[in-house]
Amino acid sequence: MTPKACRLKDSRTPLSCSRRAAGLARAAACLILFTTVAWDAVGASYGLRPQPVAPGVYVFPGSQDALTPDNGANIANTGFIVGSREVLAVEAGPTRRYGKEMLAAIRSVTDLPVRYAVITHRHPDHSFGLGAFREAGIDVLMHPAEAEGLANEGPALLEFMTALVGEAWTQGTTIEAPSETLTEDRHVDLGDRPVDILVLEGGHSSGDLVVHDRTSGVAFFGDLLFVGRAATVPHADIGVWLMHLDRLESLPWTTGVPGHGPILDDPAGFADTRDWIRFLRSRILEAVLTGESPAEVLDPGVPEPFAGMVEAGPTFGRAVLQLYRRYEAMDPAELDALAQ
């Protein structure tokens, strides 16, 4: 699926490399580079192709899959909006390599400068590529609490991600800070293209950013919205998240790009996130109130109708432990409020 030239520890590597090369000299250069450390030049490739979703708006759809060595952690949707003067990118992808390829792919559509990159939240699949944007001198925007979380949790998560997808993808990736943080909605103009950056705090993460292009009606919802995939809840307040979903549903959008999953043209897909996080909250709250062990909650597996969602099993496993711990630490009054 993903073109992979010259991957490490692959005996076919020199062959596929020379096949791709134009001539013998280039093949030789490729082999020499391969034996040194020039991964950036010849390593794995994400094969990013901008998919137009509206005039001047493009999406790079992520794979609806777990983090695997095949997809290099490219599981989130990213994209960009082109104005008459400049470009705004949404997300930085999971690795520096992705960020660089994303910038190159944007370049294949427009010569206008990329002015902004909006990172919707801290999670690795959205944020770890931001070094590529910083080094290109682009304004990288994030919520400050998410920037802090990225700095604190990033190194351990990068190690974990590398173990899952392989160093061929993550090599060169470093945990970097955004150039600017925002806690209030911001309006930017890309040149005849007014774009709103909305701040939605304390729902899915401490501060999720949503990008709404008024001209086309395209909205990038980040991980406030998962479609066909089990939403993850490591930093979530589900009650607030549900309120945010109501607000997002009522925005004047015509094309909705979720953080994960297919692009929406109506809000029916919101049910995937709403029903799942409601279920998680009520099931785990019930367990805490009745003294059930997380082991007992996990034992029967993911119930219907959620079992068929992408990554339902692993996400359920994580969510039960995360929410159980949080709810267990609450006092009875807080639990009562949660149960309402």
Add this chain to the structure above:
Amino acid sequence: MRSTMLFAVAALLITAANARGVDPAGSELWEDLSGAYLGEDAEVTFNDSIRLMMADRVESAHEVPIMVKVPHDLRDMQELVLLVDRNPIQQVARITPHRRLESVGMNIRLEESTPVRAAILDPSGIWHVATKSVLVMSAGGCSSPPPDGAVVAAVGDVNIKQFERHGGASRLKVRIHHPMDTGFVVLEDGDVVPPYYVEKVRIEDERGVIADMLTWAAMSRDPVITIDLPTEGQSVRVSGNDSEGLSFEGLENAPLM
């Protein structure tokens, strides 16, 4: 005719294998493990009717909740032992019940992918063993510092909660605040965090001792111990000591939630 004979031979072989206790997890460590903790001459049988509940894929290896459901015919057990093949601390806990227990749960550390065992000693001296193989995605539950690095507030504080179950039965949930240091964590400056863990726990009520436990640092930090009793415990008391000789105690008089 020939196929019938083959079948009979195969059945005999399977029976023979079970009598010797062939490890369903196929772990090369099982023989030594069972010899060390269940006894060199122990009679061991693998028993599917014991339910060992835990996730089969683990990302948070410092704290893995497990629950052992004891089948009816083993509720007069003499001892319950929890073992982890591939841990640097293989023995998690030994529980001696003084009353019939329906289930026992706790949160444990897993160093790497491993079989986990719940071994129950019946009154006739036979060990019944449940096995679950667990894939650990993020290794180091015993040897790496806890991911959130939080400091345990008051070592030895005990919280006791009792939950009503069907038909007057009850669940006791005990949390002991303790770092449960394994002695295998090396800090960035090269210092080793010395082992420091809860060694003994006694759970009792007005009617006497419910269970005695010996525990090791393969239990998680701030361990949570859950036991299911056929009847409600009255004025439950939990006491014990740790490896530095600190004694602790907790009382529960609160009404049922």
